[in-house]
Amino acid sequence: MGKIASALTIAGTDPTGGAGIQADLKTFQELEVFGMSVQTSAVAQNTQGVKAVHDLPIDFIEQQLKAVIEDIKPNAIKTGMISTIEMMELIATYVAKFDTPYVIDPVMVATSGDALMDESSRKVIRDVLVPKATVVTPNIPEAEILVDFSIKGLDAMKKAAKVIVDELGATAAVVKGGHLEGKAIDIFYDGSFHLLEADRFETKHTHGTGCTFSAAITAELAKGKTILEAVQLGKTFITDAIRYPLNIGKGNGPTNHWGYRLQRLPNEGGK
Numbered sequence: 001m002g003k004i005a006s007a008l009t010i011a012g013t014d015p016t017g018g019a020g021i022q023a024d025l026k027t028f029q030e031l032e033v034f035g036m037s038v039q040t041s042a043v044a045q046n047t048q049g050v051k052a053v054h055d056l057p058i059d060f061i062e063q064q065l066k067a068v069i070e071d072i073k074p075n076a077i078k079t080g081m082i083s084t085i086e087m088m089e090l091i092a093t094y095v096a097k098f099d100t101p102y103v104i105d106p107v108m109v110a111t112s113g114d115a116l117m118d119e120s121s122r123k124v125i126r127d128v129l130v131p132k133a134t135v136v137t138p139n140i141p142e143a144e145i146l147v148d149f150s151i152k153g154l155d156a157m158k159k160a161a162k163v164i165v166d167e168l169g170a171t172a173a174v175v176k177g178g179h180l181e182g183k184a185i186d187i188f189y190d191g192s193f194h195l196l197e198a199d200r201f202e203t204k205h206t207h208g209t210g211c212t213f214s215a216a217i218t219a220e221l222a223k224g225k226t227i228l229e230a231v232q233l234g235k236t237f238i239t240d241a242i243r244y245p246l247n248i249g250k251g252n253g254p255t256n257h258w259g260y261r262l263q264r265l266p267n268e269g270g271k
């Protein structure tokens with residue numbers, strides 16, 4: 001086996017395995033990238049909601065970042081849940097040191113509606129981290145907070161993606177339309193627009209879709225794909241993960257990280 005690409009996620013946890021660091025590592029593994037993780041917060045949550053959040057001490061988060069950077073240089077990194085301003089500022093300094101493609105999933109609220117970021121931190125992510133991003137992947141409510149206007153359809157999604165790149169300084173943006181009706185359409189913008197379009201599946205099992213999508217983009221960037229290729233491959237990965245629900249848990253269950261493989265088997269989606 002040749003040299004394997006590696007990716008690092010900096011995020012919170014989900015003990016039931018569907019979101020956060022656990023979803024990211026499963027996605028990295030499935031896409032054949034060596035996965036590493038730095039934990040920001042320990043979250044007691046399941047498919048039904050968030051029960052408690054314990055932010056790790058800032059010094060300890062820095063010790064984890066140092067442990068990685070002194071030893072293994074990731075080929076791409078992503079951030080998910082970063083709950084405080086202090087954490088954002090620390091992570092911004094390490095993003096500069098890692099000097100590698102960087103994906104931001106600006107996690108603010110879980111699928112269950114529970115807050116995963118202090119309200120005061122929401123604008124700080126825009127000012128401190130977004131300018132450093134290769135790709136930012138907000139859902140509609142997150143994009144509304146980043147750009148400060150309401151988003152009701154595709155035109156407003158396009159306008160938001162353009163603001164995130166042209167005014168806030170990210171290299172590219174994907175504004176996700178998972179919360180709209182009709183086809184599952186996301187808007188990609190990096191100076192030019194591309195539509196990422198997939199069938200919408202009628203399912204409540206969407207816990208961790210944002211984490212899994214951004215982790216798949218990160219894995220593809222780690223393997224050297226262009227930003228647009230990485231986002232298109234990431235969209236295929238998340239679509240197949242939603243296509244084959246696992247029906248695990250009593251609430252909004254996790255997506256299926258084997259979906260991508262299943263879709264390519266002769267007796268499933270494959271021809």
Ligand SMILES: Nc1ncnc2c1ncn2[C@@H]1O[C@H](COP(=O)(O)OP(=O)(O)OP(=O)(O)O)[C@@H](O)[C@H]1O
Nearest residue numbers: 111139176177178179184199200201206208209210
């Ligand atoms: N029911 C669905 N069928 C197909 N694709 C979907 C569905 N729901 C979401 N998606 C896709 O999944 C990806 C994640 O989008 P979404 O808007 O759900 O992110 P998110 O809000 O960050 O995640 P979550 O809803 O878990 O908080 C997007 O590519 C979106 O288009």
Ligand SMILES: Cc1ncc(COP(=O)(O)O)c(N)n1
Nearest residue numbers: 012013019020208209210211
């Ligand atoms: C630790 C952590 N990070 C992120 C999410 C958001 O998950 P989703 O992708 O469902 O919005 C979550 N529920 N928990």
